[in-house]
Amino acid sequence: MKRNVAIISVGYNGRFVSKRPDINIPELIQPAVANAISKTKLKPEQIDAYVVGNMHTFEGVNQPHLWASDHFGGAGKPVMRIATGGTTGASVFQAAYYHVASGLYDVVMAIGWEKHDEGDAQVGLMGILLPEAFSMFNFGPDMSGERGIAGLGGGGSTGGAAFQAMSYLTKANAGIEHIDRIAALMRSNAAKNPYAHLQQPGCTEADIAKTPIISYPLRYGHTCPTSCGAIALILASEEKAKKFGITDRVAWVKGLGSGSSDAATGNIIEGQITDPAEQYMCKVVAKKVYAMAGIKDPKKEIQVAEVYSGFSHQDLMWPERLGLVDEGKSPEMLDKGAFAIDGELPLNPSGGVTSTNAIGASAMVRVGEAALQVMGLAEGGHQVPRKVENAVAHGWGGLFQFVTVTVLGRTPVKK
């Protein structure tokens, strides 16, 4: 018999912003924790355990939860740190789920954050491939039988993303205008989310198309910002959800999973190269998670999706890889308004990652926002009007290789 686990509260430290020179990292996390607790009947000491994570090379503090012990409440409690690159926030949430599902703890808080104003995000991302690049410069590209390893590293993550975008557009028979269109949708959604970073009410395709090209087909307007902010989720067992939830509306964790594919570095191994637009891993994980959640037809049974797109073309790609839209049909769905907040498959009503990206938090924000949609508690006008029976939250990271998928629902899976 599996234990049912629910998200009973979602808390933010405030709106995500570019800079917070007035506070340090622990002081960034503190209000998110207090905010999450305030939306429950919990006293702070009633949280049994904490799972935390961020991408700590971005601020130069190794395991900052140690420093922040008092500020998030971990001092005197069980604390575990999880970090998995871009998917960190979701991995932290999933670990919190297992803390409760294992039966060892009943009420667990998951916290994700990033304070990008304290570091250099590009350098952090380049740090993934820099050792290989230096190795190549020193010893030649063929030394280990792998070729072209810096091919996608050129231009940082944008190089690889552009390759992925071109592959996607070609297969879907779509154009740069579709990326402009969906980018605009995200920024105008963000304007209806009081916590989002880049809020551009009434943003249009033309506004995005004005921004310069970085690496075709990606424009500056298709990229994500670097944001400072923190998010905290409180997970509880069925019994404690009843006891501590303020309303009876909680978001049940019906299915979750993660997967790791190969690092898409542009390596040609035995004559083959991985197409980062294929994302086979995402299809595999999604299928597994839907089965766990008892969902037979995701196209019909999922009412809202929060997907993790570091670049706007991915907002077209992920719904297809997650089985929510037929292959190559996202541009069509976009054009007929299906992805809008009041459409038939609202996509990222929060504005998504291209509107707000505090890396350690972003994958958890997807889960938190999906939970808010299920609970009917999304503020500022970004709550979807339909009743949300099931929502899917997706995370992505690494060198186009890590994926997390979570399904949340109004009712727990029947045992």
Place this chain on the structure above:
Amino acid sequence: MLAMYFLILYITVQCTGKEGFMAGETVKAMVPITFMYKNRVGQALQVYLNGLKEKKIMGARCPTCKKVYVPPKTVCARCRKPIDKWVEVGQEGILKNFTVSYVNIVNGEILDVQEPYVIGLIKLKGASSLLSGIVKIPSVDKVKTGMKVKAVWKETTQGEYSDLVYFEPA
């Protein structure tokens, strides 16, 4: 206000060759890369640094349990409540613990020092936390727990940690 910090990550690249002349060999290259970080001191430490400029040692007092944390912080771990009350603590206190140090660790390198020195944990009057600091004493053999010590300040303070130069026997 912000604190600057240079982080240097020495990346060692290792690769074991698969074919050709590098087959089976492992090569290493030391790649010094500098990432630059600008870490913010935050609200509570800003209060502390402002206090140092005025030759004051500031702490944070929890409104519930009345514990005084030095250096100050914005939360009481015991009560799990926020703190926004800052108080000055005494300049004198008792040496509760110490170690005699023969080295300095700089950038991860253990470097010898000319003269051994004392690092102490001091309970200042009015503070609940112990403050760590260097204790200047004519001979390191003479240092004892329970000693009364007092803060010694720089002549001209700048709102930096070095304003409080060291502690000495009171």
Place this chain on the structure above:
Amino acid sequence: MNERVAIVGYKQTKHTFDSPVARERMIYELVKALFAELGITRDDIDTFILASNDFTDGRTISEVFTVPRIGAYMKDETKVESDGLSAALYAYMRILSGLYETALVVGFSMAGSEFRAPLIQSYTLDPVYERPRGIINYYSIAALQANAYMRKYKFTEEDLAQLTVKNLENANNNPYAARKEENPSIDKVLGSKPLYLPIRQAHVSAYADGACAVILSSKKMAKKFTNKPVWIDGVGHFMDTYYIGDRDLLAMEHLSAAAKKAYKMAGIKNPKKEIDLAEIHTNFSSEEPVFAEAMGLFKPGSGKDVVKNGESRIDGALPINPSGGPLGANPINATGLIRLAEASAQLRNEAGKNQVKGAKTAVVHAQDGPGAQLNTVFVVRR
């Protein structure tokens, strides 16, 4: 849900100060060898958990290249950016939940050859108070703790040296230890370079290149791997507050609480009598009496007697670190898992020269953070 989880396989590298192979190859060869030994493939493992750290690997999202090497391609995997025993704890939770039956946990670092341990440790210190002031670091914290213990309980530098010698002798008999000291003696230890007294170079753990892999399984799948499962009967883990000035370095209350929780879960009422051996993660040998007493293994303040009577020796009443502990090899993220592997070896009578006779119940400990801010305790039984 699963009721019981066991360690069904384990393997560690021969730790060195300068690995002949790169990090990725090291863990690949280790996992491959473990699978071969057990006659299994990666298809027999449901979930994979890494214990590593971007800072110790010197690159962002280091798992990009290490996760595939442990066999996790197309599998559900994750990374605990903390000590290896915490990673084992997470694997334990995953199996208890019933969503997985088997897990592989791998911890590793190149602490011997690729970076200076004090440098990476210094980055866990906050960048705006302790780091710029430069007087509080892992070494000085250990020294302050040791001094508090020594002053209160009249434990002398000679006693500490004797304890260090005990560990070095055990390490000499441990085929996996990196550090081998010829004829360790109290005089040699007391003559080693003073750092922050009483911490001398000889008391510092041996930061090394190395890895450890452990396989956990639910009760129902355990037979597939081994007929000598080592059961995880109790777990506890707690984190202390960060600032040294707010901690009681002597009492180590959060380590105590973690041990008490693990004992309670395991039904242990008298740890001194019911525990046959302990593998404790000490970054400095001075931590041994403090931690052992906090874990209820010896009476508080009994360090001097324990050393004089040889109680913590392999042939003593309660052997501590029969493997030599981290003084023999400390590959940081792997160290907690190595403690688990060593304890498992003891309970399966596979510990060779360091075997504790008749060992049935062991307590395993790992720490993380400055001054053991985070502590994880397992009780394991055959």
